[in-house]
Amino acid sequence: MFLKLTLNGPKMNTIFSNITATVILNESGEVLNQTSNKSNKDFEKANVNLEKTAKKHKATSLNPKKDKTQLQHNLELLKDKDNFKAFYEINKEITKTQIKNAVNEDNIIVQTIACINELDKTTNLLSKRLREWTALTIPELEKRLSHHEKFAGLIKDKSRKELLKELELNENETMGAKLPEQDLRQMTLLAKQIKTLYELREEQEHYLESLMIDYCPNFLEIAGPTIGAKLFEHAKSLRKLALLPSSTIQLLGAEKALFRHLKSGTKSPKYGILFTHYLVQSAHQKDRGMVARSLASYLSRALKIDFFKGEFAGDKMREEIEKKFNYVKKEKHQTKE
Amino acid sequence: MFLKLTLNGPKMNTIFSNITATVILNESGEVLNQTSNKSNKDFEKANVNLEKTAKKHKATSLNPKKDKTQLQHNLELLKDKDNFKAFYEINKEITKTQIKNAVNEDNIIVQTIACINELDKTTNLLSKRLREWTALTIPELEKRLSHHEKFAGLIKDKSRKELLKELELNENETMGAKLPEQDLRQMTLLAKQIKTLYELREEQEHYLESLMIDYCPNFLEIAGPTIGAKLFEHAKSLRKLALLPSSTIQLLGAEKALFRHLKSGTKSPKYGILFTHYLVQSAHQKDRGMVARSLASYLSRALKIDFFKGEFAGDKMREEIEKKFNYVKKEKHQTKE
Numbered sequence: 001m002f003l004k005l006t007l008n009g010p011k012m013n014t015i016f017s018n019i020t021a022t023v024i025l026n027e028s029g030e031v032l033n034q035t036s037n038k039s040n041k042d043f044e045k046a047n048v049n050l051e052k053t054a055k056k057h058k059a060t061s062l063n064p065k066k067d068k069t070q071l072q073h074n075l076e077l078l079k080d081k082d083n084f085k086a087f088y089e090i091n092k093e094i095t096k097t098q099i100k101n102a103v104n105e106d107n108i109i110v111q112t113i114a115c116i117n118e119l120d121k122t123t124n125l126l127s128k129r130l131r132e133w134t135a136l137t138i139p140e141l142e143k144r145l146s147h148h149e150k151f152a153g154l155i156k157d158k159s160r161k162e163l164l165k166e167l168e169l170n171e172n173e174t175m176g177a178k179l180p181e182q183d184l185r186q187m188t189l190l191a192k193q194i195k196t197l198y199e200l201r202e203e204q205e206h207y208l209e210s211l212m213i214d215y216c217p218n219f220l221e222i223a224g225p226t227i228g229a230k231l232f233e234h235a236k237s238l239r240k241l242a243l244l245p246s247s248t249i250q251l252l253g254a255e256k257a258l259f260r261h262l263k264s265g266t267k268s269p270k271y272g273i274l275f276t277h278y279l280v281q282s283a284h285q286k287d288r289g290m291v292a293r294s295l296a297s298y299l300s301r302a303l304k305i306d307f308f309k310g311e312f313a314g315d316k317m318r319e320e321i322e323k324k325f326n327y328v329k330k331e332k333h334q335t336k337e
Numbered sequence: 338m339f340l341k342l343t344l345n346g347p348k349m350n351t352i353f354s355n356i357t358a359t360v361i362l363n364e365s366g367e368v369l370n371q372t373s374n375k376s377n378k379d380f381e382k383a384n385v386n387l388e389k390t391a392k393k394h395k396a397t398s399l400n401p402k403k404d405k406t407q408l409q410h411n412l413e414l415l416k417d418k419d420n421f422k423a424f425y426e427i428n429k430e431i432t433k434t435q436i437k438n439a440v441n442e443d444n445i446i447v448q449t450i451a452c453i454n455e456l457d458k459t460t461n462l463l464s465k466r467l468r469e470w471t472a473l474t475i476p477e478l479e480k481r482l483s484h485h486e487k488f489a490g491l492i493k494d495k496s497r498k499e500l501l502k503e504l505e506l507n508e509n510e511t512m513g514a515k516l517p518e519q520d521l522r523q524m525t526l527l528a529k530q531i532k533t534l535y536e537l538r539e540e541q542e543h544y545l546e547s548l549m550i551d552y553c554p555n556f557l558e559i560a561g562p563t564i565g566a567k568l569f570e571h572a573k574s575l576r577k578l579a580l581l582p583s584s585t586i587q588l589l590g591a592e593k594a595l596f597r598h599l600k601s602g603t604k605s606p607k608y609g610i611l612f613t614h615y616l617v618q619s620a621h622q623k624d625r626g627m628v629a630r631s632l633a634s635y636l637s638r639a640l641k642i643d644f645f646k647g648e649f650a651g652d653k654m655r656e657e658i659e660k661k662f663n664y665v666k667k668e669k670h671q672t673k674e
Contacts, residue, residue, distance in 0.1 A: 103474070
């Protein structure tokens with residue numbers, strides 16, 4: 001266990017802290033912090049222990065020199081086997097409670113986003129395999145249909161004959177080989193699996209949106225679920241996101257370009273993740289940087305409202321920003337005509 | 338289209354070849370090769386076209402000089418628009434038929450092996466996600482159970498309460514947070530998905546084994562399904578595997594070490610993929626190279642029997658090699674005692 005010793009300003013309280021917990025003793029050695037779990041007997045015992053021993057050696061002076069001895073003394077108290085064990089038990093309890101209480105919406109949202117990303121990877125990987133595999137028997141389908149999910153759905157639901165008919169090909173025209181039923185069955189099984197993976201992904205997307213509606217409705221309203229998730233993934237928690245300055249939000253996801261700019265003086269980036277936002281996309285090339293900057297400042301406001309549990313104002317803000325940029329857009333068109 | 342012109346030995350046939358097909362003309366310009374798809378009218382027409390035009394310019398001498406003019410002439414025939422189109426059509430037909438006929442057990446086995454590998458990746462990725470996710474609510478389970486498939490099965494089948502009971506923990510003792518039902522449901526769904534992915538993997542393993550029993554039973558008998566699949570993956574076809582010298586089979590999968598040996602004179606590797614074979618594993622450290630060498634030569638024999646569709650002799654060969662190395666092993670033990 002690592003013990004750290006600090007003086008807490010002019011009040012001369014002593015803070016005993018290690019990697020797992022902190023105990024504050026006042027000048028007379030009494031335990032001040034009341035983070036104890038009342039139901040836990042060990043904890044109470046430990047408190048009593050510490051207080052009892054502390055009272056025996058009550059400090060009488062505010063003199064720093066004497067205080068230092070007091071601190072040393074308190075440290076010695078903790079070296080006492082019984083006290084040490086009690087202190088250890090307190091730590092363990094506090095840590096457990098902290099871990100338990102640390103689980104909040106942030107964790108769940110981050111996990112869900114990560115899971116959706118991994119489902120994306122998975123479906124892509126397996127879809128490519130399915131395409132290569134089915135190309136042995138019906139290569140024409142692969143080129144006609146580039147949508148992975150629909151492709152898996154077709155392979156799952158239709159027999160080779162039906163697919164050939166849909167492609168308006170007969171057995172002599174196709175370049176695919178006629179394979180025995182058992183070989184085709186494996187492809188169908190894989191397609192089925194891919195289809196259910198896509199279904200799970202969709203389900204989790206809905207779930208993520210419902211989580212975000214409860215947790216950060218203003219942010220979700222303006223950013224939308226996809227970009228919202230990406231920004232969240234970057235910062236890992238609403239707190240961190242809310243504390244970011246608007247200009248950082250604007251450039252999240254463009255770190256490489258930013259540092260290149262700072263190091264070698266290339267052009268500074270104007271947007272990161274926000275580039276795919278519909279407002280930035282619909283803006284004229286020239287205006288995109290400005291739109292992204294403004295969007296980031298709205299997002300920053302929305303995040304602060306969400307973090308401090310303010311009233312829902314996302315719809316109004318969204319209207320405001322849309323009006324603002326539709327206006328700019330219209331003006332552009334008018335000057336062009 | 339790329340045209341290549343070759344003289345076919347003393348018979349003075351002309352081979353017209355491009356990237357997709359080859360047409361052989363004899364000295365008098367007649368088409369010799371009969372790879373045509375008889376049912377296809379375009380193809381027949383093309384043949385007739387070529388022959389007709391060729392007959393008009395019948396060669397009369399075997400003199401190389403004159404032959405050269407003949408060749409030039411044949412080339413000019415192909416430059417004729419009609420002939421060129423016919424040639425193109427022949428090529429297309431032949432290519433289609435070749436592609437269709439090229440699909441054989443090799444392709445299907447390679448696809449299945451690749452699919453199993455990708456299912457492995459997928460299940461690993463999603464299992465890790467499931468572990469991280471469920472650690473929010475029941476972190477104790479993660480450390481107790483390292484088997485991915487069993488872990489997913491437990492999460493899928495049991496509620497949090499049941500799991501806590503099994504771990505002999507109560508709500509106050511666990512470090513996991515109590516989450517609402519809808520959050521837990523998403524984990525269960527993911528676990529279910531992982532479980533079915535494992536089931537698909539198992540199904541495909543059985544399928545692969547059944548394919549290999551039909552296609553290369555001797556090889557499968559000696560190598561076993563896992564190592565058999567790995568070797569197959571390396572060579573991509575039975576033909577290529579069967580043509581490999583035994584020493585190459587011994588070192589498949591140890592290419593890096595081999596080239597390091599050749600370049601900078603480090604120790605030469607003794608085994609590649611074969612290292613995990615049970616005979617190599619059960620051998621004494623010192624003998625493993627020798628066992629791998631012998632095993633590779635047996636595998637090479639088995640592959641040749643399989644490729645040339647010989648009688649099944651895998652069981653006898655396996656007995657033979659097992660006897661051989663059990664004998665060596667026993668002798669070792671005896672000399673030690």
